Amino acid sequence: MDLLRFITAGSVDDGKSTLIGRLLYDSKNILIDQLEALERSTKNRTDGSVDLALLTDGLRAEREQGITIDVAYRYFTTPKRKFIIADAPGHVQYTRNMITGASNASLIIILVDARNGVAEQTRRHSIIASLLRIPHVVVAVNKMDLVNYSQDVYNNILIEYNKVASQLGLKDVTYIPISALDGDNIVERSTNISWYKGKSLLEHLEEVEVNDDVNFTEGRFQVQLVIRPQTEDLHDYRGYAGKVISGVYKKGDKVKILPQGIETTITRLETGGVETEEVFAPQPAVIHLADDIDISRGDSIIKVDNKPAVSSELDVLLCWMDEKPLVAGNRYLLQHNSRLVKAIVKQVEYKLDVNSLDRQPVESGVKLNEVVKATIKTASPLVYDPIDKLYANGSAILIDETSNHTAAAVLLK
Amino acid sequence: MDSYHLDYLEQLEAESIHIFREVAAQFERPALLFSGGKDSITLVHLALKAFAPGKLPFPLVHIDTGHNFPEALDFRDQLAAETGSNLVVRKVEDTIRQKNLTEPKGKFPSRNWLQTHTLLDTIEEFKFDCCIGGARRDEEKARAKERIFSVRDEFGQWDPKLQRPELWSIFNGRIHKGENVRVFPISNWTELDVWNYIRKENIALPSIYFAHEREVIIHEGQLVALSEFVQPGEEDEVLLKKVRYRTVGDMTCTAAVESEATTLDEVINEIITTRISERGETRIDDRVTEAAMEDRKKNGYF
Known part of the structure; x- marks a missing residue:
């Protein structure tokens, strides 16, 4: 079922x-x-x-x-x-x-x-x-x-x-x-x-x-947290826990850590605490790597055969969800799966009429329920795919740092 | 491609594990609210999978009303010991004494409302910024609208009109000091899903979930077990019935159902054929008003 x-x-x-x-x-x-x-x-x-x-x-x-x-x-x-x-x-x-x-x-x-x-x-x-x-x-x-x-x-x-x-x-x-x-x-x-x-x-x-x-072609995985029990019997255990966003990962696969850009190999895979030969979307997994690399929450472990976009200049559609209007130039936090980065909404290009798809100029701030085309600059690069290519890796949210509200749905272009 | 396919229980499990990991990564001092019931036992099982081979990165917190089933309390202690978890127990009894609270009277004196006082005190005592709970959206109408990450103010209040949008599987757990997030990793599970998962994963449960003999009285069509907290009135007829529990709450406000089911398969069969919802059958406290749950949640209840 x-x-x-x-x-x-x-x-x-x-x-x-x-x-x-x-x-x-x-x-x-x-x-x-x-x-x-x-x-x-x-x-x-x-x-x-x-x-x-x-x-x-x-x-x-x-x-x-x-x-x-x-x-x-x-x-x-x-x-x-x-x-x-x-x-x-x-x-x-x-x-x-x-x-x-x-x-x-x-x-x-x-x-x-x-x-x-x-x-x-x-x-x-x-x-x-x-x-x-x-x-x-x-x-x-x-x-x-x-x-x-x-x-x-x-x-x-x-x-x-x-x-x-x-x-x-x-x-x-x-x-x-x-x-x-x-x-x-x-x-x-x-x-x-x-x-x-x-x-x-x-x-x-x-x-x-x-x-x-479900996309089983592009290998995308983002680290949610690092599991390091640091007990006597698990002294050297270091596993990267996260969700397979898309694709399939196998033991022995060559992978690349992004945005760092370092290549390494998968030495061990676990799901639900049990060792396994492969994991696939949307399974939760723990990945072990051959090399000792500094990896933390929000970093991506991707398959080398099909690369995502890595950029801090983003073209996006924003669905505005906050009572407080968006003002271009404002600072927010952008959360893409588990990666949280500082972001500035630089330019709001036009408003999309959700009843007609017509593009309209934005006169003042962007109000609740409005959909706009905008550009965002982030403090560190995002590892993503355009939403049209890979839905599961092409969306994010904006968080208002002062109220902590979820202010917008972000569709990455 | 057929081998790359998750059945519905595996999909629900995947979602819950993802949520648990977000909690551990986003909060400094999370806690798992543990009642000894099947939903919180399932939560512990899922959390162990999420953080394996490590231990749970948060304590199990039990708000003990003093009206619990002894079987559930024994089970709680055993589970905490077996999993090496840190168990925090805070008693409603103590809050009543320290804060001079008035106990509800009557034949079925529910401490459900008072529980909120102890919970909020415990949150403050340990500075918990997140409490994980086993509530499911299928339980009740107001729950059906609650987010998986549900932000509460310092009084523990839920404001249904100020809920954050919750998009994709991106969870925003950012809060101001004093606020608290309730997280419900099995929001999307139904009662039957939980039972099917318990069977699939062979999860142990307290014995009261299976048919056993008990002295009961009938109150408004529901079977209420006699205990030190519930005494028969003069008009009551005391019956010896074979019963099991569908939910495990207080002995004063949880009703039993007649049952012959002594195995998980039999319990699941009975649930599939039964035509009454879990809360309707077994929760005496929800019957008061239709908005009972909404009111309680607004006041800081789980």
């Missing part, structure tokens, strides 16, 4: 919460007491039947206002897969939260209301999906019951969205007509939508191939 992490994008009006509720309910992942609690709170608020959407609203403020503020994580399992849903709010003022949820997703479900077609919000969610390189996109055309299950309506949306997808370079796009409220094509294939011959949403989620998304 493997694992699929996906995000659902859409607002309450699109039926996102109902969709998630339906997925959990129809796949028998809602338990009796949760259902009872649901019935109780439904009774407290309105009369009528159980509202599946209430299953997903966690915080009291959200329940009171009937909106979703923050990303919530949901879990369900079928005999084929374990699923982690990042349930993210869809409104523009919560773009920050959506990016948080999207950053770990392999798949995004973009909900489109069949009555409205491709809306501004659909575009925005698709743009975020493309910015964050989410490999698989599902366009769920919802509320088919309200358009008499019309194939024409569905086809028109498909044609319209295809344009968006090709403009954004989205590769794997799947379309499914659904009714979340009635459960059409959610778990079971719908009899109301007999012209649709594809899979139900759950079938698709169970079968979409995600292991291919």
Whole structure:
């Protein structure tokens, strides 16, 4: 059994919460007491039947206002897969939260209301999906019951969205007509939508191939910490603990330590405390090297056959996440996996309109939820890959040194 | 390529080990909050893997309410000894006495709220800047929204509106003096994941997780074991039942479930077929209001 992490994008009006509720309910992942609690709170608020959407609203403020503020994580399992849903709010003022949820997703479900077609919000969610390189996109055309299950309506949306997808370079796009409220094509294939011959949403989620998304070619490893027990029996033990970001490492491999630029050889590999011949992404590992080199947290151990970029001048896209605006020239800390370096945002070139992809001039500071193209200079070089080449090694965050807040998502170009 | 594939438990394990290593590297004085329950036992197992062959780079801290199951306490001491871990125990009893706190009364006197006082005192005593906990997002609605690195102010308070964005697997643990980060390495695990992992890794558990005979009374449909802390009222019928526990908390606020399961396989089978959630079945203290957990977390609870 493997694992699929996906995000659902859409607002309450699109039926996102109902969709998630339906997925959990129809796949028998809602338990009796949760259902009872649901019935109780439904009774407290309105009369009528159980509202599946209430299953997903966690915080009291959200329940009171009937909106979703923050990303919530949901879990369900079928005999084929374990699923982690990042349930993210869809409104523009919560773009920050959506990016948080999207950053770990392999798949995004973009909900489109069949009555409205491709809306501004659909575009925005698709743009975020493309910015964050989410490999698989599902366009769920919802509320088919309200358009008499019309194939024409569905086809028109498909044609319209295809344009968006090709403009954004989205590769794997799947379309499914659904009714979340009635459960059409959610778990079971719908009899109301007999012209649709594809899979139900759950079938698709169970079968979409995600292991291919892991890069096993470029060897990238960053040191999280050095393990040196310094006990009597482990006196000379010195292992570099970290996560294999991508690729495969074998005992005997020639590797290069960056940014130092020193070549050496792997003498021993461990994972979970057990010696092994090879480790691969995303396994945790401990690497032992032939030579005594000064290596510390944040340094990279890379395979020599395929080199990453090593630079302290960075071209980036910044998704601004702080209430405090970004002012060009400000100093921040940049964290790339476990490497923390001082950084200055030198120049902000333009702002990207997340509804249209238009480039706009930046007049004053960069505000919360804005996406900008910028250049960053770091105090010491970063060992990275452009996000388009190697997603797992092409992203970072900016931290405001004075407030310690995570101020921006950094996409390295 | 097929050999390069991690199943879901291996992926969850990889994520948790990564988180543990970030904690050890980013914080000066971390601690692992250890309750003696299966989740914190799983945490210890994961941490040992993360830092092998070294020992744990942080102490195990137990906030002892004085209402614990003796089996869980014995297990705790044994685990600490076997793994060579530093064990810190601080008693709610002492905080109650020193600070003149008022104990809750009633038939099931929960010290859950008072526990927070002892925890915050312990954090201050040892200057812990990070507390690792075994909370999971599937447990409860408010938990579903909490980050893996959750920043708390000096009162231990969680502000759901001021959460830091948590992107990719990059964790920002930077804090100001006096602040504290709660880290939850098994956030993305479900109850069943934990059990399946315990089976796969053959992790030892306290005996109360398996079916055994116990004297119980029935309170609002839940089975509560009799002990020195819970006495039967006149209206109660004392029954001898074969039970096991799904969670291990205080004897006063943890309910047992009827069970015949004496092995891990049998426990997992029962969990798969049961239709009631872990907290709903066994936590008496969550039943008060729907926002009970949110309130407690805002007040510095784990």
